[in-house]
Amino acid sequence: MLIYTLRIEGLQKETADSLTIFFKQPALKKVRYKAGQYLTLIFRINGRRYIRPYSFSSAPGIDSTLNVTIKRVQGGVVSNHILDKLNVGDIIEVLEPMGDFILDKISDKVKNKHIILWGSGSGITPLMSIAKFALNSTYYEHVTLVYGNRSFETTIFSEQIEELQQLNKERFSIWRFYTKAIIKEDNPYIIQGRIEPNKVLKVMQSEVNIKNTIHYICGSVGLKDSVKGELSKLKVPHENIFTEDFEVTRDPKAFEKISTQNVLLKIEGDTKSFEVTKGKSILEAGLDAMIDLSYSCQTGNCLLCKAVLINGKIQTIGIENLPEGLNSNECLLCCSFPLTDNVEVLVKN
Secondary structure (H helix, E strand, O other), rough: OOOEEEEEEEEEEEEOOOEEEEOOOOOOOOOOOOOEEEEEEEEEEEOEEEEEEEEEEEOOOOOOEEEEEEEEOOOOOHHHHHHHHHHOOOEEEEEEEEEEOOOOOOOOOOOOOOEEEEEEHHHHHHHHHHHHHHHHHOOEEEEEEEEOOOOOOOOOOOOHHHHHHHOOOEEEEEEEEEOOOOOOOOOEEEOOOOOOOOHHHHHHHOOHHHHHHHEEOOOOOHHHHHHHHHHHHOOHHHEEEEEEOOOOOHHHHHHHHOOOOOEEEEOOEEEEEEEOOOOOOOOOHHHHHHOOOOOOOOOOOOOEEEEEEEEEEEEEEEOOOOOOOOOOOEEEHEEEEOOOOOEEEOOOO
16 A cells, blocks of 8 residues: 655635645656545544545546545544644645546446436535546536535535536536525526435436436435435436445444454554444454554445454444455454454454
């Protein structure tokens, strides 16, 4: 895993609680990435190492800087540090770009290169990267953005989106949903309330063959489920639907057999024992115990928290399918929970 050291070239406040960091590209070892991927930032705060993934809001080949956009999370150690403490000129360590929420997964068999982007709140970040990249290419025929927010004031990238629409009037269309704003009835593409996929798709059916459209969804679990549900009704192929999962939904029933256990973790020739409280993953408990573990996405996708299960039994909770690249004796600490009191894992940092 490559580690880069990047200098902050600029900071831009997007809304009252969101900020874009503009990193300068290194002169020699350029950071290469794909539209829709994320960059993992590393911080030392009060003696503890924190690692957080943030989606690119820049697009490769279009923006000269590497941009990530962060929204403040109430009580969030890292997001509050970023918004309150970072300055232009600061040097930040980052991991190489990762993520498979990307455009080049689209099959050449798809006849209609019409991309529909579904996002709410800060979920716009990777969608912005994808939109800019797609609109800069002649390969994609049209881009539709369906974007939900609380109000005009809380909308990230509102000016950039307007500029994109002005530059691409024939190829870029936008549906806006606001839960708190008062909307005039004379604009059918600005709607009061939460995103209503059935309303959007019903209108679009008269304009395009929905079965041939490509969908990227980044937002709450509720948004993802409602969009996928409507697309399923319209027989949109599963391979045409992509979701970005920065949050894990864990069914409380999955924890019925889980109890608080001690875990032995072997790392760099050392053995550490720590308690894993019921409800916490082995990764979360290890980090709380101040063990320097590698991780990034915390959703079971990036493989950075991979470990070898030496002894005992664990239960994987929060992801349906383990990603490719895991051997039968390996697990991901971010979604692993001890079932027995003799769990031992080996981490190869």
